Amino acid sequence: MQNLTFNLDRFNTTYGFAEKLQTEFTNTQVYYNGNETMVQLTSRALHYITTENEISSRHGDFLVSSANATIPTQLSAQVLYEIPLEQNGGTWISGIHYTRSAKLPRVIVTAHCLTTYNTRHTTVDTPVAYSLDGGTSIGIISSLKDLIQHFLDYGGSQHTPVNAIPPIWVASPEPGSFSVVGSFIQSNCAGLEQYMISDLLLNKFNQSVLLSSSCLSTKTCTVAAFWEPSQHELAAASGSWVVRTGSLLNSGHGLPKTTRPISADFDSISGLNDPSFGTMLSKGLQGDSTRLAAALATVFSEIPWKEQIQSASGHEPYTVIEIVLTRLGYGYEMSSTPTRLSLAVVMAYCIFAVGYITYMLSSGRTSTAWSSATEIIVLAMQSKRSEHLCHVSAGINSIETYQEPVGIRVGDRNHLELVFEHDQSNQLRKLRKVRVNKAY
Structure with a gap:
């Protein structure tokens, strides 16, 4: 030097x-x-x-x-x-x-x-x-x-x-x-x-x-x-x-x-x-x-x-x-495991939403019925009482109750009601599926 x-x-x-x-x-x-x-x-x-x-x-x-x-x-x-x-x-x-x-x-x-x-x-x-x-x-x-x-x-x-x-x-x-x-x-x-x-x-x-x-x-x-x-x-x-x-x-x-x-x-x-x-x-x-x-x-x-600083146009390296x-500022990055799992859930929801929208556009079918909890409660109040469920009036204390399959069918008097798939009493009734574009 x-x-x-x-x-x-x-x-x-x-x-x-x-x-x-x-x-x-x-x-x-x-x-x-x-x-x-x-x-x-x-x-x-x-x-x-x-x-x-x-x-x-x-x-x-x-x-x-x-x-x-x-x-x-x-x-x-x-x-x-x-x-x-x-x-x-x-x-x-x-x-x-x-x-x-x-x-x-x-x-x-x-x-x-x-x-x-x-x-x-x-x-x-x-x-x-x-x-x-x-x-x-x-x-x-x-x-x-x-x-x-x-x-x-x-x-x-x-x-x-x-x-x-x-x-x-x-x-x-x-x-x-x-x-x-x-x-x-x-x-x-x-x-x-x-x-x-x-x-x-x-x-x-x-x-x-x-x-x-x-x-x-x-x-x-x-x-x-x-x-x-x-x-x-x-x-x-x-x-x-x-x-x-x-x-x-x-x-x-x-x-x-x-x-x-x-x-x-x-x-x-x-x-x-x-x-x-x-x-x-x-x-x-x-x-x-x-x-x-x-x-x-x-x-x-x-x-x-x-x-x-001269231009590097010559032969000298x-x-x-x-x-x-x-x-400095606020940013977001995928660095932690909870963040990655959260993004995976959001992406799955986005894929489901896009798939459902694609289905509606291709089939031309959509419905605004039962879009709120209040409408579901009103439908349940109009439904026939089921003997399949026992001791649920004061609350539900079993996870099996939440796992029961539920559907909507047309009853005897041409009105809709909630029915349970495993309810044996449904076999004695003439229940029909809901038809599209029909008022009940």
Whole structure:
């Protein structure tokens, strides 16, 4: 990655980390490290999770402060905000609640920073400990002398004051690791500003220098950055548009298999090699890993992209980004079993109704008789009393009574009455079927 920068003053002003950091927090701000003019800056949600773990090893007792941080990329914010709503153009309409979402890569930064409990004296030959990728084991990266030599080999000056040594970034010696170890040499005594690196090394390392650990110490942080596909969402929050991503896993649970490591030269990122960057990490007793992970997340999230989207008429392949627009409101879906059963009953009734209408239209027969309960009661009152039913005058207490087949027949005196199919007395009577288009 090229053309990446970190603006320390803007970062400290925008993200005011409290003295005691929360284990999980989301900070929504408009932030950009670069200095060039942007067409539109949209608020992006910085999300981080922190943990602490005490480790005892043969190298000493340490407190490992771990953090995972993520923030939507500037690319995702511009894609979701600046691309028109419709093919022929369009703008955001105030008062309408909707969200725009797209699946794009997001950056995840993990950081593990060591705090030693040891109070022993430190020499330039003392091994420098660092955290392995999991944050649960300790390794040795090199000595303080080797770190300073690395700084000199990459353009550093021996005339650099001891209290102004910039952060030193080296690749993690852990096998198979994509991490980078940052070493922050901290000066805690006012008298050290008169000494240079050459004084510390005493002319090409011909002897060790004994220094009090309270005056000079080395803090190491193991950092790694990854790309992970994630759902990005642009929605209104507190009167402004905010871009958010999905949930973030705790650093103790590892990273998803869909992540891809980010390879970057930390020495080429302006702002990360300033001594004040290490000073920022030393603010307070907690939060060094959180500040580091959040700072690097803002850096890697600002991938340059062209403001003008050219026509894909050439031979160069273009990345297809699918944007989903969701408007909030009331809807109905067939998701539950009761809903599906209800729809099945409604559909069956509709089929029966359509079939009956088709029958009436094809046969030409229809009737409005006995279309209400009152008409059925009047017909029953005119019917002959049946001995087939017993003990029903005060109520019906048997389901078999409801199962009796009932029909309408023409009686002896040419009037209609209700009769029961299983009534034996009907066989002694001359009952006839009802004729169509005849008055009774």
